[in-house]
């Protein structure tokens with residue numbers, strides 16, 4: 001297909017309750033959607049960058065800017081109606097070309113999407129912006145082929161197990177109430193956000209509330225330092241599935257030290273920039289479980305490489321989230337249906353985040369599908385963007 005147009009839509013979608021982490025508090029999700037229009041149909045991708053550069057260096061206004069000024073023109077230059085390499089956007093080098101080759105046989109059937117990473121490799125970083133473009137192109141290409149994301153990825157389940165990420169609460173009582181509500185809704189595991197001063201006590205209280213069999217894990221979003229290793233090792237008492245990203249993104253060494261000092265598995269999120277970093281972190285002993293967030297790794301094709309690499313090394317993975325709307329959630333749920341995803345993901349129902357979603361909402365199943373979301377099987381992401389709502393919420 002030929003790419004005819006790339007449109008960016010920025011909208012602010014209110015959250016049903018504030019979401020507080022060690023890096024900040026959000027009351028609305030600032031969403032950046034990429035709409036790619038080709039001569040064979042269109043596709044949508046969601047950029048997972050936050051409003052502010054706190055979780056990572058990327059943020060919505062920066063992502064929109066780099067797409068407008070660099071990534072968009074390069075894609076149109078390579079795949080637009082008048083495709084030609086331009087001076088300001090040189091052709092990809094050998095490394096870019098290798099990245100363009102998609103993950104094994106999966107990339108071969110989506111040649112346009114598989115070429116995006118290579119075309120955009122001349123820009124350093126900006127993985128979230130690149131990933132949104134690749135996701136939109138992938139959606140358009142699969143829709144044109146009448147194939148779903150799950151089909152391309154190699155999904156092996158029709159339903160995926162869901163957990164929920166619980167923010168830092170104003171009081172212990174409110175935390176316990178919130179957790180009880182999620183358990184009642186059917187969520188299969190609880191992830192608590194922690195930070196210095198909000199760790200052993202809330203984790204102990206929630207463990208007590210869940211009982212010894214409830215699945216529980218924690219996420220520190222880089223809030224601790226090496227001095228905190230003895231404190232973090234005390235979390236072993238609560239029988240957690242894992243502790244996620246206690247130290248800085250670039251600091252694999254301290255994660256190795258913690259892994260040696262505690263029995264709780266250490267899991268990296270922010271640090272996992274791509275498959276080569278994942279393999280390196282695993283080989284060094286910095287992580288024994290991996291949080292796969294496609295939007296943070298530059299797209300679903302790189303996420304498939306991380307999945308495949310972890311599977312080959314026998315390292316369990318789970319699907320993280322970034323408070324996505326239905327656009328990103330649909331693709332995440334398809335990915336989470338791969339065989340290496342052996343732990344419940346942060347793939348919660350739309351209602352956990354928003355009163356109204358920009359696509360049809362994702363709703364938890366019941367009966368034998370309690371605590372699960374169904375993997376979409378219609379072409380592309382399998383969901384439909386309510387364009388009128390997007391325009392309305394963008395104030396356009």
Ligand code: OSB
Pocket residue numbers: 055164165219221269320321322323324346347348
């Ligand atoms: O660290 O996993 C994280 C949300 C925004 C940024 C970072 C993270 C999160 C979450 C929420 O934990 C996961 C979700 O429910 O989408």
Ligand code: MG
Pocket residue numbers: 219221244245269270291320
């Ligand atoms: Mg995390």
